[in-house]
Amino acid sequence: MAVTTAQLVDWIERYAAVIAEQKQYLTGLDAAIGDGDHGINMDRGFQQVLIKIAPVKDKDAGTLLKTTGMALVGSVGGAGGPLYGTFFIRAGTALDGKAEVADADLVAALEAGLKGVVERGKANLKDKTMVDVLTPALEQARARLKEGASIADALSAATDAAEAGMKATIPLKALKGRASYLGDRSIGHQDPGATSSYYLLRTLREALADPPQGASTSTSYVGREQQPTS
Amino acid sequence: MAVTTAQLVDWIERYAAVIAEQKQYLTGLDAAIGDGDHGINMDRGFQQVLIKIAPVKDKDAGTLLKTTGMALVGSVGGAGGPLYGTFFIRAGTALDGKAEVADADLVAALEAGLKGVVERGKANLKDKTMVDVLTPALEQARARLKEGASIADALSAATDAAEAGMKATIPLKALKGRASYLGDRSIGHQDPGATSSYYLLRTLREALADPPQGASTSTSYVGREQQPTS
Amino acid sequence: MAEATVTTRLKKLINTPESEVKDALAGMALAHADLIRVEYDPNVIIRKDAPKKGKVGLVSGGGSGHEPMHGGYVGRGMLDAACPGAVFTSPTPDQMARATKAVDGGAGVLHVVKNYTGDIMNFEMAAELARGEGSQVNAVITNDDVAVQDSLYTAGRRGVGVTVLLEKIVGGAAEAGYDLQKATELAKKVNANGRSMGMALTSCIVPAAGKVTFEIADDEMELGIGIHGEPGRERTKLKPADEIAEILTSTVVKDLPFKRGDEVLAFVNGMGGTPLIELYVVYNAVHQYLTKEGIKVSRSLVGSYITSLEMAGTSVTLLKLDAETTKFWDAPVHTPALRWGV
Amino acid sequence: MAEATVTTRLKKLINTPESEVKDALAGMALAHADLIRVEYDPNVIIRKDAPKKGKVGLVSGGGSGHEPMHGGYVGRGMLDAACPGAVFTSPTPDQMARATKAVDGGAGVLHVVKNYTGDIMNFEMAAELARGEGSQVNAVITNDDVAVQDSLYTAGRRGVGVTVLLEKIVGGAAEAGYDLQKATELAKKVNANGRSMGMALTSCIVPAAGKVTFEIADDEMELGIGIHGEPGRERTKLKPADEIAEILTSTVVKDLPFKRGDEVLAFVNGMGGTPLIELYVVYNAVHQYLTKEGIKVSRSLVGSYITSLEMAGTSVTLLKLDAETTKFWDAPVHTPALRWGV
Ligand SMILES: Nc1ncnc2c1ncn2[C@@H]1O[C@H](COP(=O)(O)OP(=O)(O)O)[C@@H](O)[C@H]1O
Ligand SMILES: Nc1ncnc2c1ncn2[C@@H]1O[C@H](COP(=O)(O)OP(=O)(O)O)[C@@H](O)[C@H]1O
Ligand SMILES: [Mg+2]
Ligand SMILES: [Mg+2]
Ligand SMILES: [Mg+2]
């Protein structure tokens, strides 16, 4: 099976919708151990992304993702802008010219994106960042595909790993980013960037689900997560 | 009968004690229609007065009151400083050199003090100031003495008139002082300077009561007045 | 008990309410030893090289809590001395008398007095004392606050933002050799050509009182405030900055009135707790409003120059300029809070 | 519903959270048309006469909400351009790339970057872009905040108060003709010789968030804060100003360490919502502490120069001076927020 640009557009639109919906929640997480802007920044960025990708929805997957990344770099700012921007630009570069993307190529592209994040931010595992979500998630996706699973099933497993990785940031002491200034006081809080990265996997799973899941403006997550943890 | 310097010292000490006790209350009245410092200013001033009159307690009544006034002018500031300062300086000037003061001379001295207040502040009756208390109070005192009452009885009537004058400031719109900046919003609040002037009469009545009333640190008024009206 | 509660509400960088003014004066003396000297009991901030022989002395004063006014304006080209009272309480006559004596270089001294009953009475008593000691003293009273109705039968308008502009302009003129008479006339002209209005988002805490002067809801503001943390003429619903700026500016413009073709100095002031970013938002709206009305902004000042402790809010002051006032506004000034040309 | 509640807590002089930065930039452009020009999308504040041929360009930037930093420091003898991000959010690479291009007079451009992950990454991307367009670009990173533990394995220390001093000193040197290499070295020296620590009495409200970043009781304070309204290293009971000043100053002194006989610039900064009178109370204690330790204060700066919106609090920065840094600190500067000698 292969992934289409339209499915990736669906992913990005779903993600933008979730970010808009969870804006306050993400911002609340960031207020506890950062500067209280992560949701605001990501939402500003993905509103820009929705505008900027409109003319390239018919183009190849590489163009779509690079356009997404450029829009993020030019509008998010903070740590999130270069990190998510680099993630999408690198992933897009890996898919240059491809209108249909083989399952393994998609995962490889996301891995290239993660590599870009690590090069930019130099975070190690357990530094309490988005890397703690993306790394185990993509490892799961790669492993499941190798075992012969469908991309839908592989992303399902990846999303579970992402969720686990996100929750595992709670007891960690932050060593990178703004939260590290808090030292021990960062312990006990879930990392905002890890949380937004978990949404990234979850919306990708939804977009590629077989059969596809409801509309991209799904609000099924609202209940639990809208309450900031602190 | 004649009034001694010691009795006037008692008056000032009683007054200083009441001001200290009602500091927050007076300040609260001033916060509602002024700048929230009348109690603080008067208390700072009378603490200075207590220090400054220590060496002149044996002197004549004029010296005592002029010393009180000078201490106020040099430490209260605001409107209260020049007004109460002038009041005591003028009253003291009228009693220059007198160790014993005839009842009528005392009332005349207080009238001279009031005249000084009016010259300094140019307030008319019903402008919602201390003048609305001092004027009717001293009229009563003068009238009663003329009818042959004792100074104690005259001051009793004066204090009642002072209390009525104080309460009568509530419905007035302020036309002088800081409260006038509030326009109609000054209506419905009791004037702080009128209130401190009422205490001035009341403590004088106590100091000259026949037989004299308890200690000068009496706290009998605390209950009702410590609650600001707004 | 009551005292303890009070203390915990005092979220201030002070030691005790009683020591605040002196501690701050000591800090100013250390930070600006090149410009000023400070005397205590009575408290006066004096220009380092005062008295300047043959120069008119400019003395101002008022309650503390309005910093940088007035101590921050002592120095070359502005004030010769400032008298800081207790917080929000006008200083006492002995302070002003001492200041007058210290800066009298033989050409007389001009007192700049904001129109508050207390300030006026204390300065009057001080002038009597100083004249008794042989100084020639004039006084000018600022009363630029359009939020207050003026009348012969009331205390009249408060002195607010124009005071700062007047101290700069008349300070420049005194430095340039104006005599007492001319300096007094210039001061009156500046006051006559300036108007102000202010608003607040929050009140403030007088340290000795230990609690906010007034309570205000999250969606309300006070219009027509002064500079003592007191409530204003009117409480209304909070509005966007552009609307607030228009209310303040249009009221000020109509009052003088400022007319099409006039050149003005536009001064957007912060009340102490308002961040600079917001003052620029307000300035933008003020400037655009004036431009739309055909009033030319030829000079501007944006910042917290006449404050009410940590009150959040802003005031707008307009001063109609002419060649004389423009010249002395532009003249060199070197004080802790205003400096240019030197 | 939730939105409505949020809005009412926004006691700010703004129009909308989204428009705040642009409205303020428009206000700055109007108020300081003689010094700066403002470009939008990408947002950049540029020195009016940039590029200066043959002069090293100095570019800084960071989130908005720290005013007057950095836009207020654009002008002669300081920055050539500043890039304002969203409130408390580092700007984006396109802003810095545009700024770099606009001020490159052929002698290269120095980026002044505060050590925050976001700022560093965005400036890195901008430098890549600018070099691609043919500019020579160096960067210096400020990391003076002693409240944060430094380590190779963490994000390291934040850049705070020293940034302002560095921009002034290196700006003076660039104006005097330093080349890119020498300017970069001087910048590194300033950063190496400066240390800061801050504290807060209150948090602040990021407009887009609409509520305070942290809640804090009336009798508590945060020690070791940065400049983003974030909580600090430690929450403790509120203390008198003298004690707070001693905690901050002694921690700063021990860190470098500053030693008996050193000459320093002492900078007491307000976080935005703290009135000037309190800053002088703090300065008094800081100066006295230093004097007691035998450290000579030869220059000082007191005021709100690097802020966190309306946060109440203060920070203390000490910079060890030598002949070179003193000379360029004293050099003429003419910007919206700092001006002397001209
Ligand atoms: N060096 C880094 N590497 C990877 N992710 C990081 C790094 N630094 C921060 N992050 C992520 O960025 C998130 C914060 O993003 P955001 O709030 O948008 O930026 P800022 O910290 O500049 O305000 C953190 O929660 C963390 O997951
Ligand atoms: N012109 C005046 N004549 C008489 N009394 C006045 C006048 N102006 C003000 N007062 C009195 O002074 C009181 C306020 O005093 P205070 O709070 O100490 O001074 P300030 O108004 O300067 O803060 C008022 O309540 C009023 O009674
Ligand atoms: Mg953040
Ligand atoms: Mg008062
Ligand atoms: Mg007062």
Ligand SMILES: [Mg+2]
């Ligand atoms: Mg941020």
